[in-house]
Amino acid sequence: MKLLEYEAKEIAKKYGIPIPQGILIERPEQVNEAIEELGLPVVLKAQVPVAGRGKAGGVKLAKDPDEALEKAEQLFSMEIKGYPVLSVLVEKAENIKRELYLSFTIDRANRRIIMLASGEGGMEIEELAKEKPEAIIKLPIEPEIGLKAHEAREVGKKIGLSGNDLRQFEHIAKSMYKIFIDYDAELVESNPLAITDRGLVALDFRMIVDDNAIFRHPELEAARERELTETEKVAIRYGFFYVELDGDIGIIGNGAGLTMATMDVVNYYGGKPPNFLDIGVGARRDRVKAAVRLLLRNPRVKVIFVNIFGGITLASEVALGIVEALKETEIKKPIVARIVGTAEEEGKKILQEAGIPLFESMDEAAKEAVRIAKEVAA
Amino acid sequence: MKLLEYEAKEIAKKYGIPIPQGILIERPEQVNEAIEELGLPVVLKAQVPVAGRGKAGGVKLAKDPDEALEKAEQLFSMEIKGYPVLSVLVEKAENIKRELYLSFTIDRANRRIIMLASGEGGMEIEELAKEKPEAIIKLPIEPEIGLKAHEAREVGKKIGLSGNDLRQFEHIAKSMYKIFIDYDAELVESNPLAITDRGLVALDFRMIVDDNAIFRHPELEAARERELTETEKVAIRYGFFYVELDGDIGIIGNGAGLTMATMDVVNYYGGKPPNFLDIGVGARRDRVKAAVRLLLRNPRVKVIFVNIFGGITLASEVALGIVEALKETEIKKPIVARIVGTAEEEGKKILQEAGIPLFESMDEAAKEAVRIAKEVAA
């Protein structure tokens, strides 16, 4: 779950990390009050839970009040990667001498937390990793002892820091590591972490918290809600996993791997799925019904392809869910199904009686779905 | 630093530990409102930062409103081990089936955290340790992995728990351990941890937080202040260590060991020190002056015995502090001094010029102080 910048910065501040002076506004007009308090120039930053905001035009510098208002209005009218801009963080512009990068994340392969630092901040780390991998210093952390101050300091030296900057870097790294642990984070990142007139300042600060650990951080529930589109919220209510994409062949599968494979097969035969919808483990008819209704209501979806391999999930429950969804909705769309596994026979019977075409293999089913989608589109 | 019961219980609640429903009152009359909300019977508990409150009469049961008011009035008029009762926690009485003991503390000898549990709660653990040591189960904790749930459960079985009580015990133990770590605690204790109609409930809950770690818990500063008598607050402001005792020979030393030894010597020669006053490491004249003034103003003190072994502390600074304190106060009291170490000669000269008797050995100085105290008293 991604926190918004201002939320992450509030946490950073609590842990003693220097951040720019800033005020959150929720309407463009409020920018004037903010400027009165902060002075000029200011940086206006759209608060959206996605990376790459800068490139998408979500960060703007303003040198006078008119420019600030104009840019605030621009930002509030934007939508960045599907998220409307509901709030803007107005920050006093800092005098930047140099930009650094610092983050903590999980190194899956080695099953440990790792610190990444670079003397070249500002660029997205993925790009930097491609273009200049030698500029990224990696520090693996022993969980038993945590981040060692002297190792953080040694990294600071490697990225060219000395004197007070070096001391501050050590301090900020320790604070970020503590945040990483205290908040069950998957990522804590400052990019850029800038050297300014007043020392090191975390110009940007990002946090991703483990969704599975939200129960330990109930205060962050709101952030999780916000990250979801309306449809994804419905999905969460019913307990399935839903990601919206472009395309016209609605996919329902069970299990992330099988659902992704189903998308791959549809794609292989020339179709394009508009979503990822995994009904999860042990889905009962209600959940399946909600999933089917969701796709029926999505105007992009021309045909629905249900691909189930029953293990814990009963094929019969899936079949009942599909049939009930069709009965209760006005919208009619063609459905193609392939069902194998636990309670396979019962499930097949239910679908046959409802007139839904059944296939033995996912390849055949996918081909048929692609054919129908093209037919409907034509 | 000892938290008050209600403060510790607020933390316990935040960590999911069941506690009795309770309301804090600051005037006896408020007990009626509390009863209206809680119902009867209630337990009234004086909020003082000391152990052994129950024995001192600081906990009272009330079955009707009149009794509650009467007992509240009694409590608010009490002073327990030197602390006036400024607030009382009114709690709904629980139906107790059995009392357990559970605590976390530091095992100095083995340099680790230890969990102590007993099926026999209610009694002070020190007494239990003397009378029935076999009833206390000790579980050392590996810091790298923390309290293991299954080990807590095994302890629960050893003290006779099963079923839901066992599960709850495991949960409470894990929460208490987490509090211990999160709050830099020296002690987290529930005694009694009671088995009631509604499962396990922490009837009492105590916490001692490491004074040296208060900088990480600024929200607890208030608690630290409260724990001190007025005179001790003065001491903290000037940076020395002061503990009030009974007796008439005021002691000023440097270093805890030497100051305690000085008290021991005075005691050995038949005197009684009214305080422990360690001016600490590297004291300068201001601190010494404040220390001397503190003892001059203490009516119990008949004579002051200054015993300094200068290392970092300069004897000359100590001497100047004494002389300045004497100059600036109206109150005159005899002073006996023994000064050795860094800048010894200068210090001696300053004291000699001020007419303060000087001794080579602490034994001689102590004998003289005892003699003077007896003379003044007679």
Add this chain to the structure above:
Amino acid sequence: MVVLVDENTKVVVQGITGRYGKFHAEKMMKYGTKILAGVTPGKGGQEVLGVPVFDTVKEAKEKFPEINTSIIFVPAAGAADAIIEAVDAGLELIVVITEGIPVHDSLKAIRYARNKGSVVVGPNCPGVITPGKAKVGIMPEKYFTPGPVGIVSRSGTLTYEIAYQLTKRGIGQTTAIGIGGDPIIGLDTVEAVKLMDQDPETQVIVVIGEIGGDAEERLAAAIKRGEIRKPVVAYVAGRTAPPGKRMGHAGAIISMGAGTAESKVRAFREAGVPVADIPSQVPDLVEQVLKK
């Protein structure tokens, strides 16, 4: 010999009194897996499916010293504790079915297990099956048959799908290991493949990968270095998935530049591993290898 589980596997089920735990314990027993005991804190002394329930794994192990394996169905908040408990009881293999375990908890418990020498499979995995001998997991067993193919998979239902397609073609399996889809898992792809590589009965190893992480890239590198001697056939799910979005519980998320399907497929091909575009090509590729 087969991998990880066989007729000598003696199992304790942690979380046996829960709905899933009980359901799958029963299915495993029917398959012939030797389940000797269950553990649910606070329910010691009860009996479920004819086996005794204990409050702790230690007690179960004291009663049945031959227990060497645990399967964990404990809810997410307590699953890491359950792993640590199984490690402390000295069990060799710990299969963790539970999904949704906080990643910091997994980090701690799995590191602990590895330091103490216990093998953890999972979490968030379907378990391990050695067809005809033992199943310590939740997979629908009827799609698995004995034979020469070892399966190592990060996925659940997709593993069943591919085993089913192999079985339909008459190609059985030595052992199938679902290593789990979480960001932090115990036995990883490379380690699982190496176990298969050392198993004399396994002739081909099918690896079912997915987007996210760099397990497939690391396996390809190990193959390139000559650390795996047996032929490997691969499939990578998620070529159509967009970057930066989490695809279901599986933790299939692409970030930090690595972990795209393209990067994985490329790495496999460079290591000489044939990669199926879609699951139905896997049996063809396996057949080609077996014929050689």
Add this chain to the structure above:
Amino acid sequence: MVVLVDENTKVVVQGITGRYGKFHAEKMMKYGTKILAGVTPGKGGQEVLGVPVFDTVKEAKEKFPEINTSIIFVPAAGAADAIIEAVDAGLELIVVITEGIPVHDSLKAIRYARNKGSVVVGPNCPGVITPGKAKVGIMPEKYFTPGPVGIVSRSGTLTYEIAYQLTKRGIGQTTAIGIGGDPIIGLDTVEAVKLMDQDPETQVIVVIGEIGGDAEERLAAAIKRGEIRKPVVAYVAGRTAPPGKRMGHAGAIISMGAGTAESKVRAFREAGVPVADIPSQVPDLVEQVLKK
């Protein structure tokens, strides 16, 4: 041989640019202690008292591989980190002068040091002196003279007091170790006494205890078990101190039933250790033992 420090001790001073650090570094150098380098993060490249300052202990050790000892004057909030840094640099002896270190920090750093084989003296201690050879500490050196008595003390100024009284009587010391008064310390009373016991030059061991903890009781038990062969003479400060109150920084607090002066004195006497009632009796007791 003498204990812990001697002419082969090569020192780095962590926190050398601070007021205390510099003051005591100078005094140590004057005493003849070989100080080769200082460390203060962010002040690397400077020079203090003629020795180079580095940003890290590692750099100091790279420049002067013969460094085997550190003395730490770093402020409390960073002192545990400084200990860990010295351990990672492979130093054998780490003397921690800093007082006021949070006890959870000390727990972690000292456990780390012990696991890695470094000896920590302190924290909150006056250090170690081997009269005439080396001083790695803050004690006023002139009250210490070479001789046959080993001193192990939990106290600072009281150690100087007792050394002074011994010296006035013409009884010198092999080594005096101030082990520190914090609840959690590195080298403890029993370990320090055992080091003295193994030192061929030490003939009598003076132990200066104080209220709180159970170090003295444990030493008495070790003596009873025959683990210490040399005669021990003890003094315990705080007989007059009330229970439940903390006496200064020293962490001398009595709780949990143990740690009273009475309990310690009784334990010593039961182990056959003569105990002084007041410091001035210590030289008498030592003389009696030396005469035997």
